[in-house]
Amino acid sequence: MESDLQSDLQSDLQPIPFERDDLDFLRDLAAQRQIQYFNARFAQGKITSLSLLKKITKSSSMGIGKGYSIQAFVDGGYGFATGLKFDQESIADTFHNAADLAHWSAKFVKNKFSIAETDGSQTEFTISQKISLGTTSPDTKMTLLREIEDEAYYDPRIISTSVNYTDMEVENIIYNNFNRFARIRNSWVFFILQSIAREGNRQEGYHISHGKIGGFETLEEARGLGKIASDSSLELLNSKLAPGGTFDIIMDPLLTGTFIHEAFGHTAEADSVLSGESILAGKLNSNVGSELVSIVDNPTLENRFGYIPIDSEGTPSSPTQIVKNGELVGYLHSLESASKMDVAPSGNGRAGGFSVLPQVRMTNTYLEAGDSNLDEMMAEIQNGLLCVNWKYGYVDPIEGTHQFKMAKAYKIENGEKTQVYRDAAISGLTLDVLQRITLIGDSLDLDAGYCGKGGQHVPVGSGGPFVFLKDMVIGGQ
Amino acid sequence: MVASDSNSCEIIELFEKGFFEQLARKVYTPLQRNSDIKHIEIYTNASKTTKINFEEGFVKNAHQKKSAGIGLRIIDSFGREGMTFTSDFSDSALEMIMHHAVKMMKAATKNAEFRDIACPSPSSSYVPVSNIYDPILEHICPEEINEIIQPIFALKTREYTPRGLSGGFSASIGGVYIWNSNGISIWDKFSTASVSAEVSVIENNIPSGGFDWASACQLKDVDVNKVANTCYDMAIRGLKKSSLKTGVYPVILSPLATAYFLIDPLTTCINAERVQNQMSFLGDRLHSRIGPENFEIIDDPHIPGKLGTESFDAEGIATKPLTIVKDGILNAFYHNSFTAGKEGDCVSNGHASRGSYNAPLGISNNNLIMKPGSKSWESMVADVKKGVYLEYTGDSPDYITGDFSGLIMTGYVIEDGVIGPALSETMMSINLVEAFARIEEISNEQMWIDEAYVPWVKISELKISGRH
Numbered sequence: 001m002e003s004d005l006q007s008d009l010q011s012d013l014q015p016i017p018f019e020r021d022d023l024d025f026l027r028d029l030a031a032q033r034q035i036q037y038f039n040a041r042f043a044q045g046k047i048t049s050l051s052l053l054k055k056i057t058k059s060s061s062m063g064i065g066k067g068y069s070i071q072a073f074v075d076g077g078y079g080f081a082t083g084l085k086f087d088q089e090s091i092a093d094t095f096h097n098a099a100d101l102a103h104w105s106a107k108f109v110k111n112k113f114s115i116a117e118t119d120g121s122q123t124e125f126t127i128s129q130k131i132s133l134g135t136t137s138p139d140t141k142m143t144l145l146r147e148i149e150d151e152a153y154y155d156p157r158i159i160s161t162s163v164n165y166t167d168m169e170v171e172n173i174i175y176n177n178f179n180r181f182a183r184i185r186n187s188w189v190f191f192i193l194q195s196i197a198r199e200g201n202r203q204e205g206y207h208i209s210h211g212k213i214g215g216f217e218t219l220e221e222a223r224g225l226g227k228i229a230s231d232s233s234l235e236l237l238n239s240k241l242a243p244g245g246t247f248d249i250i251m252d253p254l255l256t257g258t259f260i261h262e263a264f265g266h267t268a269e270a271d272s273v274l275s276g277e278s279i280l281a282g283k284l285n286s287n288v289g290s291e292l293v294s295i296v297d298n299p300t301l302e303n304r305f306g307y308i309p310i311d312s313e314g315t316p317s318s319p320t321q322i323v324k325n326g327e328l329v330g331y332l333h334s335l336e337s338a339s340k341m342d343v344a345p346s347g348n349g350r351a352g353g354f355s356v357l358p359q360v361r362m363t364n365t366y367l368e369a370g371d372s373n374l375d376e377m378m379a380e381i382q383n384g385l386l387c388v389n390w391k392y393g394y395v396d397p398i399e400g401t402h403q404f405k406m407a408k409a410y411k412i413e414n415g416e417k418t419q420v421y422r423d424a425a426i427s428g429l430t431l432d433v434l435q436r437i438t439l440i441g442d443s444l445d446l447d448a449g450y451c452g453k454g455g456q457h458v459p460v461g462s463g464g465p466f467v468f469l470k471d472m473v474i475g476g477q
Numbered sequence: 478m479v480a481s482d483s484n485s486c487e488i489i490e491l492f493e494k495g496f497f498e499q500l501a502r503k504v505y506t507p508l509q510r511n512s513d514i515k516h517i518e519i520y521t522n523a524s525k526t527t528k529i530n531f532e533e534g535f536v537k538n539a540h541q542k543k544s545a546g547i548g549l550r551i552i553d554s555f556g557r558e559g560m561t562f563t564s565d566f567s568d569s570a571l572e573m574i575m576h577h578a579v580k581m582m583k584a585a586t587k588n589a590e591f592r593d594i595a596c597p598s599p600s601s602s603y604v605p606v607s608n609i610y611d612p613i614l615e616h617i618c619p620e621e622i623n624e625i626i627q628p629i630f631a632l633k634t635r636e637y638t639p640r641g642l643s644g645g646f647s648a649s650i651g652g653v654y655i656w657n658s659n660g661i662s663i664w665d666k667f668s669t670a671s672v673s674a675e676v677s678v679i680e681n682n683i684p685s686g687g688f689d690w691a692s693a694c695q696l697k698d699v700d701v702n703k704v705a706n707t708c709y710d711m712a713i714r715g716l717k718k719s720s721l722k723t724g725v726y727p728v729i730l731s732p733l734a735t736a737y738f739l740i741d742p743l744t745t746c747i748n749a750e751r752v753q754n755q756m757s758f759l760g761d762r763l764h765s766r767i768g769p770e771n772f773e774i775i776d777d778p779h780i781p782g783k784l785g786t787e788s789f790d791a792e793g794i795a796t797k798p799l800t801i802v803k804d805g806i807l808n809a810f811y812h813n814s815f816t817a818g819k820e821g822d823c824v825s826n827g828h829a830s831r832g833s834y835n836a837p838l839g840i841s842n843n844n845l846i847m848k849p850g851s852k853s854w855e856s857m858v859a860d861v862k863k864g865v866y867l868e869y870t871g872d873s874p875d876y877i878t879g880d881f882s883g884l885i886m887t888g889y890v891i892e893d894g895v896i897g898p899a900l901s902e903t904m905m906s907i908n909l910v911e912a913f914a915r916i917e918e919i920s921n922e923q924m925w926i927d928e929a930y931v932p933w934v935k936i937s938e939l940k941i942s943g944r945h
Binding site: 049050051052054055056057058060061062063064065066067077078079080081082083084097098101102104105107108109110137139141142146159160162196203204205241242244275279355357391392394396398400401403405423424425427428429473474475 | 529532533534535536537538539540541542543544545546557558559560561562563564565570573574577578580581582583584585586588590619620623639640641643675677684685686715723750754755756835837871872873875877878880881882883884886901902904905906940941942943
């Protein structure tokens with residue numbers, strides 16, 4: 001118990017002790033059990049979570065875990081089972097469990113189909129860490145967090161702050177019967193800071209987040225965020241409740257990203273298209289937005305939060321053009337959806353951990369830049385809103401409605417930014433809104449976050465440029 | 478190939494109190510010899526889930542998932558706390574979490590507001606609760622689940638053929654064991670059966686969706702027929718859409734809306750941790766009027782077979798009924814042992830929560846009973862000349878200010894006392910303090926929505942923003 005911390009940390013994450021040969025017995029089992037496709041996903045990792053409330057540690061925790069799952073497929077039916085022990089007998093038992101469930105599911109499926117085989121190979125990916133998360137002590141991490149939190153208290157009206165920090169180092173092995181054996185060592189940092197300001201009886205809060213793939217060096221980039229969060233919470237002390245009604249608006253890159261992700265990206269996930277639960281069903285190669293609109297999902301952006309070199313089913317990731325000049329040109333695919341639609345899989349079959357099933361998910365999704373600038377957009381507005389950042393958003397893909405709560409907004413009067421508003425929400429019918437985009441900014445930014453779907457959360461990037469929209473419904477007082 | 482670790486186990490097969498007691502002993506025995514550590518708490522849990530997902534009205538997949546782990550909290554005499562957890566029960570992993578817990582504790586700031594971890598309640602105060610574990614769910618198999626969800630699949634034969642019909646059924650069993658250095662050693666088992674369904678229909682190019690879900694501790698209490706009918710009816714009703722001119726209207730909240738728009742924010746914001754850190758719009762309203770005289774909510778952890786039923790909380794303290802709102806007056810905040818200690822003489826009222834062995838200590842509610850009123854919900858609707866019937870909004874208020882503005886995801890126009898077409902692109906906004914104050918009528922009927930037993934509620938005035 002008293003051994004050196006650094007050596008202990010390094011020993012926490014010994015490589016998962018499997019090579020391809022160790023797992024090839026699963027292909028024999030698949031053949032015996034007439035399983036057409038399977039993937040086996042092994043994971044082990046370490047998570048460190050630190051949180052502070054008003055400069056006092058609320059939580060200082062570290063966890064280690066390991067486990068695996070097997071997903072088996074036959075004739076359109078899937079079976080899925082998880083296991084805890086990394087030995088051949090347990091893995092074989094888990095395989096049989098998944099195979100039993102797959103054969104059972106196949107009895108009931110609507111349409112039998114096959115998974116189209118993809119090319120596999122042995123690959124290895126390691127996210128580089130300039131400063132290793134594993135060898136950085138919890139004291140060092142806590143010290144930097146406290147420094148960032150301290151920045152928030154530059155004004156006596158700041159009465160409270162909270163900081164939540166998580167870093168993870170995870171090793172995954174993805175093995176399938178399409179000859180894929182991939183070992184991926186990933187690491188990332190995610191951080192949220194909230195600042196609360198009070199003046200008289202008035203109290204306002206603002207939160208800001210920061211997420212990066214890499215090592216501890218990425219937290220260094222978060223210096224200054226405490227002050228930025230407090231700038232906004234103090235500014236909101238002078239805010240008015242947003243007016244309700246219909247306005248011309250400008251969305252900033254962070255809100256644009258949320259809009260593109262929530263309102264449009266989810267409807268472009270081919271599983272919802274196939275199940276009849278997307279407004280984009282049957283609209284491939286048709287116009288879905290103004291000709292200014294081009295949307296991309298790109299998992300290969302290595303410095304972005306949604307980066308994945310290979311998806312959870314073993315398919316190498318690749319960029320997907322979803323909309324080009326207003327025309328819907330592609331969906332996001334898993335192996336299943338690609339097989340059913342007879343296209344190549346895009347590597348978007350992602351699972352939010354080894355113990356859950358892959359789904360079609362976005363990675364880094366953004367609206368491509370146009371050729372306007374913010375000043376030009378402001379000049380177009382007599383009475384409207386500049387909408388900044390977001391708190392949350394969601395979408396009903398069946399009806400194509402969406403809703404985002406923005407972090408703050410400014411009134412635009414005759415092209416000038418004036419009164420700050422709080423608690424404004426933006427809503428609409430997605431395909432209608434995409435037609436209302438009349439100007440797009442000339443530079444884009446991506447934000448980091450976690451996307452929820454079916455109870456799973458995966459890291460994503462989302463973004464775009466400033467965007468001008470006509471006649472949007474705004475919820476306010 | 479790695480050799481099997483002799484101390485690992487498939488925990489589900491050893492799903493009993495004795496195993497966890499032995500595991501906890503392996504951890505706390507060496508830690509008790511460390512003079513730097515003043516308090517030790519161990520929280521272990523295990524679960525097994527069998528689930529079927531369906532899509533297009535047919536089975537899509539079946540899975541079985543096992544999960545187990547141990548969480549360790551240690552605290553020194555300066556109030557510094559370190560927490561570690563693992564799903565690996567090998568001796569080497571247990572040694573690692575013990576070692577790192579000390580390191581994490583030393584990285585924490587001193588906390589002068591920490592008083593003590595939970596102390597055991599008097600044995601007579603642990604009220605035995607019934608029907609929270611259904612042994613049928615231990616061995617339920619996919620074939621049985623397939624039979625149970627047939628009423629949902631039968632929607633395929635209804636008048637409007639669903640374009641999409643998806644959802645799932647899951648059956649879980651779980652157990653939790655808590656040990657701490659103040660003498661708590663307590664164990665219980667629980668189970669949950671859940672069904673959810675989502676239906677989409679389309680007519681004249683207008684899509685509409687409906688959804689519903691039900692969860693209960695006992696399989697027999699999950700009403701699959703109701704879920705099927707509710708989501709189908711909601712989808713059909715949504716085919717006719719309308720909007721309202723921006724303005725102020727009376728709003729009737731369905732029980733679902735009462736639970737999620739009104740009660741959930743209230744219980745979130747009486748969390749003492751939020752209150753103590755100025756993050757609650759109700760923080761300075763204890764013992765103040767927040768609603769009309771007939772507004773009353775009781776938190777009751779002992780109702781047999783309900784989702785919020787438990788004999789002890791996540792620190793092992795005995796639970797007890799708590800009156801939250803009485804005669805319109807806010808009566809209590811939820812506490813765990815830390816927030817209670819921070820209040821000085823306040824004793825935890827048994828609302829500690831932990832989502833799992835790997836989650837930090839939090840605070841949550843049990844079963845929530847909102848007192849019924851005197852009028853039927855139909856007559857409440859009949860008395861509205863022009864207004865809104867709110868079924869569901871996916872939005873939440875700003876918990877610091879109480880400001881709410883959100884989308885009416887499922888709601889309908891009320892005109893001349895009749896519920897009419899579904900609202901589209903319509904938003905609503907109000908401050909929650911005003912929403913409580915504007916409770917005008919409460920129905921005499923109640924419904925269970927998850928762990929809340931709630932009525933229909935009329936809010937006299939709410940700002941509605943529509944495209945018209």
